[in-house]
Amino acid sequence: MVTIPARRKRATIHDVAVEAGVSRGTVSRVVNNEPYVSEQARTAIEAAIEKVGYVPNNAARSLVMQRSQAVGFIVHEPHSLFLDDPNIGGILLGANTVLSRADYQMVSLVIDSHRDTDRVARYLSGGFVDGVIMVSARHEDPMIRVVEKLALPAAFVGHPPDLRQLPFVGIDNRRSARAITERLIGTGRRRIGMIAAALDRDSGADRLAGFTDALGSRFDPALVARVPLYTFSDGVEGMRALLAVAPDIDGVFAASDAVAAGALEALRDAGRSVPGDVGIVGFDDSTWALRTQPQLSTVHQPAFGLGAAAAECVLGQLRGEEQPADGILLETPIVWRDSA
Amino acid sequence: MVTIPARRKRATIHDVAVEAGVSRGTVSRVVNNEPYVSEQARTAIEAAIEKVGYVPNNAARSLVMQRSQAVGFIVHEPHSLFLDDPNIGGILLGANTVLSRADYQMVSLVIDSHRDTDRVARYLSGGFVDGVIMVSARHEDPMIRVVEKLALPAAFVGHPPDLRQLPFVGIDNRRSARAITERLIGTGRRRIGMIAAALDRDSGADRLAGFTDALGSRFDPALVARVPLYTFSDGVEGMRALLAVAPDIDGVFAASDAVAAGALEALRDAGRSVPGDVGIVGFDDSTWALRTQPQLSTVHQPAFGLGAAAAECVLGQLRGEEQPADGILLETPIVWRDSA
DNA sequence: CGTCACTCTGTGAACGTGCACAGTTTGGAG
DNA sequence: CTCCAAACTGTGCACGTTCACAGAGTGACG
Structure with a gap:
């Protein structure tokens, strides 16, 4: 004769109650950490839970509680x-x-x-x-x-x-952009531009606003290259545009690390050294920041x-x-x- | 007098049944696409569902069906x-x-x-x-x-x-490694090495096996650098080791794109051009592959x-x-x- | 001793669904 | 017309839990 192992059914609150010699209600109170349970009942129930391997059924709980956890x-x-x-x-x-x-x-x-x-x-x-x-x-x-x-x-x-x-x-994109731009100014750069991206999003617009905040009266609209997305390739294009407008540029705030990486590429092609000829900062502190050469100074996003x-x-x-x-x-x- | 909007309760299968003038069972059959429902009932129920905005209650369903979806x-x-x-x-x-x-x-x-x-x-x-x-x-x-x-x-x-x-x-790591190594051989490289990583995992071991498969009798154990992890820094070290052992190396299979990126770094430091002096291939087709200079030839992982x-x-x-x-x-x- | 508050426990009724089963209608074969 | 299967429909129960309520026990207080 072959004994087929019965497909082990899950223990219910009822099984625990029987095992501990109490009622469902009391077990429920223990499970949900409610007051009004005697110490004796509590320990007995906890032992019973352990013994029968009880785990509350989420579906049943959701049904009656009207929420899904x-x-x-x-x-x-x-x-x-x-x-x-x-x-x-x-x-x-x-x-x-x-x-x-x-x-x-x-x-x-x-x-x-x-x-x-x-x-x-x-x-x-x-x-x-x-x-x-x-x-x-x-x-x-x-x-x-x-x-x-x-x-x-x-x-x-x-x-x-x-x-x-x-x-x-x-x-606070605006405040962060302002802070890193000020830091860039502090390194002694004189002609600072920005590659602004994703201006249709508030993050993009705010980063540009922070940049202008930091530069104040020294802000030159001609030194802002506008590109659609926070991408590497847009970074390349933005940097090329900036170099065309202002060959003497010596500082760049890129709207993201990916953009900064693209800018680095364009600068390398143009024979400029970083940070020797041009200082560049990014935004996000993403994996890009560590993979570029040199590694990027940037704003950390606490994702x-x-x-x-x-x-x-x-x-x-x-x-x-x-x-x-x-x-x-x-x-x-x-x-x-x-x-x- | 102020009317407080009653917190809209969700429609149940019962509401649908009343609205359509049938029983719960029939509604259930419609919802679950079961046979034995008259066309008339089906259309009435579908209209009722639309009207009362019925969505099946997952918790109740899970409870009775014993599964969670x-x-x-x-x-x-x-x-x-x-x-x-x-x-x-x-x-x-x-x-x-x-x-x-x-x-x-x-x-x-x-x-x-x-x-x-x-x-x-x-x-x-x-x-x-x-x-x-x-x-x-x-x-x-x-x-x-x-x-x-x-x-x-x-x-x-x-x-x-x-x-x-x-x-x-x-x-199939082994077959893939073999394939890309053969492809590398096909470009005319004579002294081909590998930076093998993560040999304690089957993926790492299999990639090394595929590499040796491809080289056959031309396989030279001295041209394998073993590093612990699939990382950039291990790639740098592995490449340095290979250059020390075989300065005339002209082809490298890196166990991952990150390793390959590190190898590129080491080759640049050593003044070797890629792919001029050395051809290099990676594995994974990750974002690394597109961010390196030059971009990596690699094996695409269909994640x-x-x-x-x-x-x-x-x-x-x-x-x-x-x-x-x-x-x-x-x-x-x-x-x-x-x-x- | 009666009353009351407080602690603790058990019980029945929900929650919304699927399913088995029992019933009703329909239509075709004998 | 009878019989029977097939098509269709309604009903009660079960799923496992929480919650409100009722009830029992205990001690304090007047």
Whole structure:
């Protein structure tokens, strides 16, 4: 005769109750750390839980509690950018770490096409998540409306211009740009330009604003090259443009590390040495910064911290705490290396 | 008098039934695309669903069906590597895309410390996920035991040596290494060496094996520099070692793009031109490959495809289909650029 | 002793769904 | 017309939990 091992069924709260000789209610109180349980019952139940290997059933709990213990992590970027942008990975890790610690699970939702927008909107409406972390929402992003309509606890990383009352975490791009430009001025450069990128986003516009702040009356609009994206190739083009306008340029603030890396390439082609002839600084402190030759001086983006702060913000709302309406801004230390 | 807007409760299957004038059972059949529903009832129910805005309650469904419609994505790497390794992001996206399409959600679980191991093990035991995708499991990884014990449908990305019967997806490192080495030989190089890294992992060992395969009788053990990790700095060291042993070396297979980038650095310091004096090829087709000067010829790792295949594999098991026991190997096209 | 507050425990009713089963209608074959 | 299978529909139960409530016990106080 062959004994087929019965597919081990999971222990329920009822099994624990029987094992400990108490009722379901008391076990529930122990599991949820509620008061009004005798010490004797508590120890017996804890032993029983250990013995039968009880793990609470999340589905049953969600059903009765009307919540899912999950938070959505929505990335509204094409797949390619997701891979290229080291910040997103850091934000994801930061958020995941904080959520895990609070026994929440994180569900990643990547929106690439319009089809995805519908899917994610439906998903959010379905009550699968108790809150939402939105990364890089766009101007007029339909997701913002969905989140507002559902009155879902949310935190935005970054700050789309039409975001009204919703809480967000971010960095002060303007202040950071100003700080690193001042630092660049401090090295004695006389003709300082900027390669400004992504001016249609607030991050891009703010970095340019910080740059002009720092230069004050010495600001020369001719020394600003405007390029569409935060990319290497746009950095190459921007630098070429600057060199054409001002061959005597000796300092450059690139709107991102990738842009700075492109600028370095253009400078090398033009036979300029860095930091000898030209000092250059970037923004992000991404992996680019360490891979260039020389390594970049740049502004550190606290990606992990941004994700963690966003998660804390959502958890706070879930606990019913009021959140600061004007958003949370994180520190951005300047990392000074060899490029300026 | 003030009317407080009632917190809109979610419509249930019962509301739909009332609206359409049928019973819950029939609505359930429509929602789950089951047969034995009259055309009349079906259209009425579909209209009712639209009208009341019904979305099935996942928790209730999970409870009764005994499954969660979620798949865990477990990354066993320190946070820093997670950020550095572009493959992981691609795998994540590939898996996420396939799972979303099948209406599964993906839960990311990052294991960094031992504390995390316990947490994730508990999580898996809790029935929160129906299956698991494991990325970069280690030799003797405790997670493997947990997954085996729970008999959880799983797919591994990569192939830890002690993985017995569990299905995996990966690439044929040996064949790929052989192919790109042959290609390098084809460019007319006579003295070809390798910077071999991570020989304690099967990927590292296999790449070395493929290299020796390709060279056959011309293989010279002296022309292999062994370094611990797939990193830039190890690439620098490995190349220096090779130049010391064989100053006349004119071809190098670096075990990864990061290693190749380091090798380029060392060659530049030594005053060698690439590809003039030395041809060099990498492995991975990571962002490194495009950021070096000249751009790297390398082996493309189909990261997105690996994630997608792993997800398909898990979904297949969930559907009760048999999976190939010997794993799935994906194609690795060679990308020929300027470095050789 | 009665009353009250407080601590502790057990019980039944939800939560929203799928499924088995029992019932009803329909239509075709004998 | 009878019989029977097939097509369709409704109903009760189960899933595992939390929560409100009822009830029991204990001690303090008047």
